[in-house]
Amino acid sequence: MVPAPRTARAVARAELTRAILDRAKAQLAEVGPAALSVRQIARDLEMASSAVYRYFPSRDALLTALIIEAYDDLGEAVEAGDATAERADLRGRWTGLARGLRGWAVAHPHEYALTYGSPVPGYAAPQDTIASAARVSTALLTLVADAHAAGRSPVATRPATEAELASIAPVRSFVVDELDEAYTVRGLMAWATLFGNVSLELFGHMYRGVLDYEAHYATLVEQLADDLGL
Amino acid sequence: MVPAPRTARAVARAELTRAILDRAKAQLAEVGPAALSVRQIARDLEMASSAVYRYFPSRDALLTALIIEAYDDLGEAVEAGDATAERADLRGRWTGLARGLRGWAVAHPHEYALTYGSPVPGYAAPQDTIASAARVSTALLTLVADAHAAGRSPVATRPATEAELASIAPVRSFVVDELDEAYTVRGLMAWATLFGNVSLELFGHMYRGVLDYEAHYATLVEQLADDLGL
DNA sequence: CGAGAACAGAGAGCGGTGCTCTCTATTCGG
DNA sequence: CCGAATAGAGAGCACCGCTCTCTGTTCTCG
Known part of the structure; x- marks a missing residue:
């Protein structure tokens, strides 16, 4: 939607958002929607689980994106x-x-x-x-x-x-x-x-x-x- | 399946099993399958959550019965x-x-x-x-x-x-x-x-x-x- | 350029979950 | 009547989603 300013931060944000989504997609394919875990995604991406919430406000929002x-x-x-x-x-x-x-x-x-x-x-x-x-x-x-x-x-x-x-x-x-x-x-x-x-x-x-x-x-x-x- | 012996214990067991099932059914209708909680059922029935497991070995077994x-x-x-x-x-x-x-x-x-x-x-x-x-x-x-x-x-x-x-x-x-x-x-x-x-x-x-x-x-x-x- | 705001990450923690283990009290069958 | 089977309670484990606070970085704008 938004053209996204080309700042380094915006690029990093877009990339990490994509990475989270990809990891979530992979997890979805493996274990199904019910077992999809924000914490597990964070672990896979080697980041704090709380950091994921900077990108998706809730598990449901992540699911909606999926x-x-x-x-x-x-x-x-x-x-x-x-x-x-x-x-x-x-x-x-x-x-x-x-x-x-x-x-x-x-x-x-x-x-x-x-x-x-x-x-x-x-x-x-x-x-x-x-x-x-x-x-x-x-x-x-x-x-x-x-x-x-x-x-x-x-x-x-x-x-x-x-x-x-x-x-x-x-x-x-x-x-x-x-x-x-x-x-x-x-x-x-x-x-x-x-x-x-x-x-x-x-x-x-x-x-x-x-x-x-x-x-x-x-x-x-x-x-x-x-x-x-x- | 089993004719169920008419001991007091067996009767109580059958009744409680039924009560758990009924409560689970009511909860299912209210909040849906995903939010169905063994602990909540136990609270409603005023019993320890661990006691429920004497009747249904797992949440999935309870869902299967439903x-x-x-x-x-x-x-x-x-x-x-x-x-x-x-x-x-x-x-x-x-x-x-x-x-x-x-x-x-x-x-x-x-x-x-x-x-x-x-x-x-x-x-x-x-x-x-x-x-x-x-x-x-x-x-x-x-x-x-x-x-x-x-x-x-x-x-x-x-x-x-x-x-x-x-x-x-x-x-x-x-x-x-x-x-x-x-x-x-x-x-x-x-x-x-x-x-x-x-x-x-x-x-x-x-x-x-x-x-x-x-x-x-x-x-x-x-x-x-x-x-x-x- | 530098100050202040906006943002990103980490960690601790809260209240919830399913489930197990241990201990005690009760009820059963022989 | 006594030993075995059963039922209940409670503490506890590992996980969950999510929030809050704190720190460090990066942005924007005067």
């Missing part, structure tokens, strides 16, 4: 997946997007838990996170809007109610100004289905058999593409 | 929802089941987070929980099997792969011995969509507008019923 980074990482992965196919290849973009989502989640389970699991801090999702969090839904909505613009349409779908229309109103305004009612409903469903599947898999709710998650997810994604008329 | 109760409560709510309609009224059973799920989750957000959010203990979902956890998916699978038996069929659906078939194999054996491939895929999708929606709502990922969750969920449930051919 959450934002996680949202951005995920957003990037999803956008990259979307970009693996030609713009007109809607189905390719969809599967890329979906694979990007699950691939990132499987590779970063603790980060995924931090963002899409139960809220860890006292609650109150910080306002700072919404911009980063919106990247995924924006990518998905854009794809759906592109499908509609290309004359596609989903399988038989109920008309959207006020609720659905209201839910995408904020995003719709600056992403796309016309979105089919049916696509709104199907889009929200696909969104929930994708995250539902990934959450159920990562949080240990898939059947304990020898389920091939990868293959199962592939079928799911293809079916959703069919339903979306891609 | 998880099992939560699964059972949810299972009961879902089964009750399913039972609000006549056995042959598949659509009524479906909406009842779905409303039971969300209704319980909204009424018990911390319990829902404990079960379907990110795993709180070190990981390793205890084996004890699976029987209770299976109640929901059993109810859903039974409904889908009943639909198939009644000659219904879902909208155009891809054939199930080995993955899907394997995933329901353990349940299929004692719930229903023949289940359509298409219904397997659609059933798993509906399962993921339902939980995905509830999780996204409860964990704060629904769009920050004035979204009427209730109405949105109703539309979703109806659409899923359509897709399932109910």
Whole structure:
């Protein structure tokens, strides 16, 4: 936000802030959000634990920073997946997007838990996170809007109610100004289905058999593409 | 499990175990899983914190007991929802089941987070929980099997792969011995969509507008019923 | 350039946590 | 009735997040 004056002190501050964040990220990946310890980070960085509080006012603030980074990482992965196919290849973009989502989640389970699991801090999702969090839904909505613009349409779908229309109103305004009612409903469903599947898999709710998650997810994604008329 | 000998000591033990569990449950509902404190429970019950460990070997064990109760409560709510309609009224059973799920989750957000959010203990979902956890998916699978038996069929659906078939194999054996491939895929999708929606709502990922969750969920449930051919 | 303000780091300490160990009192089964 | 099993209490350990105070450094500005 702030351009940061180029004083030696400001540079050192930026570097140490980054170092703390990196160390926290590493610890998060190792032991998970619940066991993330400010004191341990300080020990790793060979500094007094109290000094860390010069950079992050609380453990929750540190976690919030990690959450934002996680949202951005995920957003990037999803956008990259979307970009693996030609713009007109809607189905390719969809599967890329979906694979990007699950691939990132499987590779970063603790980060995924931090963002899409139960809220860890006292609650109150910080306002700072919404911009980063919106990247995924924006990518998905854009794809759906592109499908509609290309004359596609989903399988038989109920008309959207006020609720659905209201839910995408904020995003719709600056992403796309016309979105089919049916696509709104199907889009929200696909969104929930994708995250539902990934959450159920990562949080240990898939059947304990020898389920091939990868293959199962592939079928799911293809079916959703069919339903979306891609 | 054990018939429990009727000694005064055994009775007292059972009562205190129950009291601890109840107090823990109340605390869980108030402050959430992360802030649940063995010491606080002991204070509430006016006993030494060390005494609690005579009943639950660790905080995680206590949480596990709460998880099992939560699964059972949810299972009961879902089964009750399913039972609000006549056995042959598949659509009524479906909406009842779905409303039971969300209704319980909204009424018990911390319990829902404990079960379907990110795993709180070190990981390793205890084996004890699976029987209770299976109640929901059993109810859903039974409904889908009943639909198939009644000659219904879902909208155009891809054939199930080995993955899907394997995933329901353990349940299929004692719930229903023949289940359509298409219904397997659609059933798993509906399962993921339902939980995905509830999780996204409860964990704060629904769009920050004035979204009427209730109405949105109703539309979703109806659409899923359509897709399932109910 | 130099003075005063702003900042960074360290250390001690507070109140909290989960959990263990030891000691005593009670209740059980043979 | 007596020895063994059990229950409770209390002290204590190692950790946690966080605050406060003190010192040294680096900045800004007259």
